[in-house]
Amino acid sequence: MNAGIREEVALPDPAVQPLVHPLDLPEARSLYRKARLVAAFTGLPVAALVAAIVAYAVRHVIPPLVVFLALSVFGALAVRWSTDRAWDYIPRKRQDRERPPPRSWELASAVVPAVVLGVALLLIVFRLDDTDVPLDVRSYTFGGCAVAALLVVGDVAAGLVRAAARRRALAGLPGMLVVVGATVLAWTRWFTGDTDGVLLFWGAVTMAGVAAVVGAVKLWKRF
Numbered sequence: 001m002n003a004g005i006r007e008e009v010a011l012p013d014p015a016v017q018p019l020v021h022p023l024d025l026p027e028a029r030s031l032y033r034k035a036r037l038v039a040a041f042t043g044l045p046v047a048a049l050v051a052a053i054v055a056y057a058v059r060h061v062i063p064p065l066v067v068f069l070a071l072s073v074f075g076a077l078a079v080r081w082s083t084d085r086a087w088d089y090i091p092r093k094r095q096d097r098e099r100p101p102p103r104s105w106e107l108a109s110a111v112v113p114a115v116v117l118g119v120a121l122l123l124i125v126f127r128l129d130d131t132d133v134p135l136d137v138r139s140y141t142f143g144g145c146a147v148a149a150l151l152v153v154g155d156v157a158a159g160l161v162r163a164a165a166r167r168r169a170l171a172g173l174p175g176m177l178v179v180v181g182a183t184v185l186a187w188t189r190w191f192t193g194d195t196d197g198v199l200l201f202w203g204a205v206t207m208a209g210v211a212a213v214v215g216a217v218k219l220w221k222r223f
Helices: 005-006 025-042 044-058 060-085 102-127 137-162 165-190 199-223
Strands: none
Touching: 025 044, 025 060, 025 102, 044 060, 044 102, 060 102, 102 165, 137 165, 137 199
């Protein structure tokens, strides 16, 4: 800890506010806000989605790999540097590390990956709408997409009901809206008349099976 920083920054009276967060200090607030902003645009989900979009556009392995590494690695370094500098303004014993960010920040941070996810899903919807894609492929894919959308909606709804999970559920709202919107768009674009009900069913069963396995793994890890 830099002792000079402690002399330059006026901390709240410890008798009134013993624990301090970078958001409480004008000198540290901008650094902390910058870290959250960079994290929103360079997190692993965003990096992976942007890399997938680049891969679709260039049809080559190297550019998306470079994009993913640049966003994830340099983004993580920038976030760590800004976050550490923000906390440096506060003596270690008075750092309020448990305080969550404002809900508006969490919601805004969730919008970024939701927008990128929306772009990726639009590419998939319009690609599978091409005439060279057979009906059975669209039917099987939509069955899985429909179940995925239902799972996302159910997860957010369950989180909104439980107070302990409400913050996470609110942050998941933008992504949920994107997934549901993409699913509805896919139905209207892919199926103007006929559908393959059997493949719709098996696509749904496949996604449900994947979800069951993932849920079982998460449950096993808790114990």
